[in-house]
Amino acid sequence: MSSNIEIKRICQFCEQEFIARTTVTKYCSLKCSSRAYKARTRNIKIEKSNKETHRTQNEHIEKIKAKEFLTVRDVSNLLGCSIRTVYRLIENGTIKAVNLAERLTRIKRSELNKVMEQPRNEPKKKADPIPFHIKDGYTLTEIEDKFGISESGLKYLIKKNNIPKVKNGRYAYVPKKVIDELLT
Ligand SMILES: [Zn+2]
Known part of the structure; x- marks a missing residue:
């Protein structure tokens, strides 16, 4: 690939301009090339770890889904909201919960399903627009x-x-x- 051509390039790692000797040169120096390689490997590792985390989360959710009685934390995981929000939903009656003892609140799976099956964002019984004068x-x-x-x-x-x-x-x-x- 080597030739006596000289091409102005921007190093893909340090973003400095340099003169490349081949059309496929991406980096200004060996240093940049090896740093870029390291960064790439690191990114692959991070991605892999993220995927792993995601998989674990999914497994966790699947486990919760199989449960008949859910904890407040389970519900917050399922709904993707904070524990505080779940308590608020329980307090305002959106989610029916059983208080077995102090700090022992359980939500029946079927109750949660009912809540989740409610049509989303449906406007609350808007009064008919009888625009009377x-x-x-x-x-x-x-x-x-x-x-x-x-x-x-x-x-x-x-x-x-x-x-x-x-x-x-x-x-x-x-x-x-x-x-x-x-x-x-
Ligand atoms: Zn460089």
Whole structure:
């Protein structure tokens, strides 16, 4: 391969310009060539180790998947979230758990499956977009005055019946028609 050609090249290791004598020369010097070789070997080793870690993790997950009763840590591994998050999901009732004793929380596999089978990111029962005109709506205060209902009672009623609300400035409007039907 040797020839008397001179080609300007950039060393692939130190990134300095050098004059190459062959078209396939990649490095400016033996030093760079051997350093590059070492780096390559190291990368291969790292990759191998990463793969190994990944395999172990997968095996671990498979083991968890076979369990009927899961620990909080198992669930966090399965869901790929923190232990704290799992506790929060348990607290807010998303995941049903059994508290056998202090620090002995178990989650039934089937319960977790139920949670995981729930459609993802489905918007929480959005109120139907009945975009009624606010002139066809009451403000909450109007309803309270007209029907003698308390603020909390009204809020409960709106929530329970999933009554659409339209906000306009500081006021929230709900459709007169629905309210009249419900309260008269
Ligand atoms: Zn070099």
